[in-house]
Each structure stands twice: as C-alpha cells, then as structure tokens.
Amino acid sequence: MAERVRVRCPACRREHLFAPPVLPCACGAPVAPPVVRGADPEPVSERTWADDWVTLRCPVCGRHDRWPRPELGCDCGTLLRVPVQGDPAPVAPAHIPLPRTAPAPRAAFQPVAIRTARDAVTAAALYLRWLGFGDVRRADQRPPSGVGLAARGVVAQVEPSVRPATLRDVECLWLQAMTESAACVYFSLAGYADAARGRADELGVPLFVLDLAGVPQPVNSPADELLAGGA
Structure with missing residues (x-):
C-alpha cells in the first residue's frame, strides 16, 4: 500500500x-x-x-x-x-524498444483469405500464433466493439467491420492490457482514425491492418518491432 x-x-x-x-x-x-x-x-x-x-x-x-x-x-x-510528481519521460512514444538477440528464423506466414468477419478473426489468431503466442483463444472479457482474443501474456482486439478503429477502441484495449499485466495488439480490417494511430504510438500499442489476403500489415513502429522480434 x-x-x-x-x-x-x-x-x-x-x-x-x-x-x-x-x-x-x-x-x-x-x-x-x-x-x-x-x-x-x-x-x-x-x-x-x-x-x-x-x-x-x-x-x-x-x-x-x-x-x-x-x-x-x-x-x-x-x-x-491530487498533484503527483511525474517522472521525466520521452514525450512520445512511451514505448522504448529493448535490444534483442537475433530471433530464430520463422517459417513464412500462411494466411487465410478474408471473406467474412469470422475469417478476419481467424487470420488474426493465426498471426498471433505465428508470432509465437501460444494457446490463442477468445477473450473472456468482450471488448466494446469487434472481437477479443487472448493468449499467454497478450490480449488482442480484432475489428472486422468497415468502420476504422477509433481512439477509444485503442485506449480501451490498452487499459484492459494494463489491468491484466499483458501486452496488447490491435487488428483492423478498415484501418484506424488518425487520433487512434497517434494515441497508439504514445502508448506503444502495435497496430495491424488486415488485407483481404489475410496478411496483417504493420502500420506503426510498435507493430514493426513485434513483427521483427515476435513474442
């Protein structure tokens, strides 16, 4: 206390x-x-x-x-x-990459074509497993929109609709991850609002866009780092 x-x-x-x-x-x-x-x-x-x-x-x-x-x-x-003394920190991003040893080469990702919302969720789950997160499953806590996924040490959200993910969507996912002491990843079929991308950069939330071939494409630096290093 x-x-x-x-x-x-x-x-x-x-x-x-x-x-x-x-x-x-x-x-x-x-x-x-x-x-x-x-x-x-x-x-x-x-x-x-x-x-x-x-x-x-x-x-x-x-x-x-x-x-x-x-x-x-x-x-x-x-x-x-109540006033607090904030510790000096970089303005953005809050996420600071740590040096990594060279990861073992991964086999090429095998996507599934996206034709339905279920396909989008399947593609995101396969990608998480490919990154090294085991036991990917539906999250117990349902997100405000889209579909939640969870694995050991990570929570993810998939927005399979034609609505771009919003700032609130990103913040809610980040707060859930903080509550569960886990990392988080966001997948969206229609991309992200500008405010959502800016907040994700500040909070260190990896953002991916799902193309119709089922291959998640990184759209910010935290996503690039996750793709490069894996789980």
Whole structure:
C-alpha cells in the first residue's frame, strides 16, 4: 500500500488522509503515483486526456507508461485531483524498444483469405500464433466493439467491420492490457482514425491492418518491432 498523505479540500477546508492507488506494471511490479506533499489538490470541473493521466516510470523494469492520475472525493461533494510528481519521460512514444538477440528464423506466414468477419478473426489468431503466442483463444472479457482474443501474456482486439478503429477502441484495449499485466495488439480490417494511430504510438500499442489476403500489415513502429522480434 502507498504511503498516506494529508490532503485538504480547498472548497470546505476538510482534511483527508489519502493513499494513491497502487497498480501493476506490465512486469508485475506495483507502481504508485508519487503524491506531492503539501500541494493543494485541484477541483475537477471538466475532464481531458492530458489531465486524467500522468507518465510514470516503473522503479523495477524502468518502463515508462501512462497511469490514471489519483483523485479523491470529498464529503462536501467536490472531486479533487491530487498533484503527483511525474517522472521525466520521452514525450512520445512511451514505448522504448529493448535490444534483442537475433530471433530464430520463422517459417513464412500462411494466411487465410478474408471473406467474412469470422475469417478476419481467424487470420488474426493465426498471426498471433505465428508470432509465437501460444494457446490463442477468445477473450473472456468482450471488448466494446469487434472481437477479443487472448493468449499467454497478450490480449488482442480484432475489428472486422468497415468502420476504422477509433481512439477509444485503442485506449480501451490498452487499459484492459494494463489491468491484466499483458501486452496488447490491435487488428483492423478498415484501418484506424488518425487520433487512434497517434494515441497508439504514445502508448506503444502495435497496430495491424488486415488485407483481404489475410496478411496483417504493420502500420506503426510498435507493430514493426513485434513483427521483427515476435513474442
């Protein structure tokens, strides 16, 4: 549990003992936002992505990731955003590739032609297995759109419709992966909205577009790295 600090509500001057939430890093280590002692909390009047998240560095593996900024509900009804000291990190992307030894050569990927939504899901599952993720299956948790897949250490989402994946789609997949301490991969038949691609680059989410031949094509740097190194 994170260390408790005293937080005073600027609206009613009531004082609270507050402990920031502890969440797991992808490596499994617990990470808690370092609350700034003595700083006044800020009442939340409206929400934006930049205000709701803070970039922190895992003290165990050194990974930089976005974490929910801690909030506290006062008894007077005011929602307070508690100031934290964000660890310095690159602006984008948050994903930092690590050096790899040369992987063993993989056999050529054997695609399946995509004619139906089911074919798209099958193509994505085969590709995950080809990358080295074993025991690919339907995810227990159904995503807001598309079809969810899961394997050991990874969750994936497949959007088989003609609708480009949105920023919300990418963020929801990333949050699910953070909750399960897993990596994540997105496959889309119709591509991605510009905002979705930008957020995926910031969060380090690999994006692939499925062509009708059933071959996933990487569309950002995290996807290129996953293709090059495998699971």
